[in-house]
């Protein structure tokens with residue numbers, strides 16, 4: 028990829044995380060990234076870090092080739108209306124991070140023929156540890172390769188069918204919050220049994236990292252690894268069974284299903 032110029036329109040939580048990831052990965056210098064948001068005051072911190080900043084999306088689009096759209100579903104239509112006149116065929120590629128908005132729903136609002144790729148990262152993208160799900164239409168495969176190249180530097184990627192983007196949002200993008208809450212809860216248990224808060228959080232975080240690494244490095248099934256921990260008549264199975272009686276697995280499953288159901292409704296007003 029010949030280092031196409033990049034803009035992040037809507038540099039809020041996830042937009043900022045992507046901007047940080049792009050710089051940390053050394054794929055881009057901050058001076059090569061154009062970021063926009065509505066609040067001038069909040070853009071100042073990006074300017075201080077060397078990013079090109081503006082509240083004017085047209086300026087960002089004019090000066091970039093890859094356009095990452097990272098506004099909320101409710102803000103998407105106004106943004107598309109605003110940038111449409113500056114979008115150019117054979118110049119721009121849109122990478123949409125927006126939950127629930129389909130590629131066709133976006134393309135319908137653009138008057139030129141612009142490739143649109145859906146990309147769903149999580150906030151670990153800031154430290155190049157995102158699980159990023161990517162989908163495109165058949166006609167935009169070349170642009171899909173560009174997206175894959177960029178997001179491969181920022182963690183792991185998986186190419187999925189577009190219909191699975193909503194479930195992917197719940198499992199991976201929201202998912203990081205679910206695991207963070209689980210680690211926090213484990214650390215609170217640790218405090219109750221004797222550790223200072225800082226130590227408990229460190230110990231719970233490293234333990235969670237170890238669990239995830241075991242699965243990623245060995246490709247073993249989680250229950251096989253659980254079986255290795257549960258000594259007969261031991262303490263692990265007592266704790267684990269108590270958690271299951273309280274609905275541990277069930278609550279995680281129900282939470283993920285609920286998030287996915289809600290994701291379907293966020294941008295449901297237009298059909299593709």
Ligand SMILES: NC(=O)C1=CN([C@@H]2O[C@H](COP(=O)(O)OP(=O)(O)OC[C@H]3O[C@@H](n4cnc5c(N)ncnc54)[C@H](OP(=O)(O)O)[C@@H]3O)[C@@H](O)[C@H]2O)C=CC1
Nearest residue numbers: 037038039040041064065066097098099100102125126200
């Ligand atoms: N947060 C996450 O972990 C993830 C979020 N997503 C999706 O990414 C999108 C953004 O989510 P999130 O970052 O959490 O939300 P935020 O509210 O933090 O970010 C949205 C940003 O868009 C800016 N904005 C709104 N309208 C415009 C506009 N017309 N022009 C330029 N900037 C604009 C806002 O600016 P200002 O604040 O200055 O008003 C804000 O900074 C959503 O669609 C969400 O579903 C996807 C994956 C993960």
Ligand SMILES: O=C(O)[C@@H]1CCC=N1
Nearest residue numbers: 126196197200201202
């Ligand atoms: O909470 C949300 O709606 C967005 C989508 C996934 C993560 N944050």
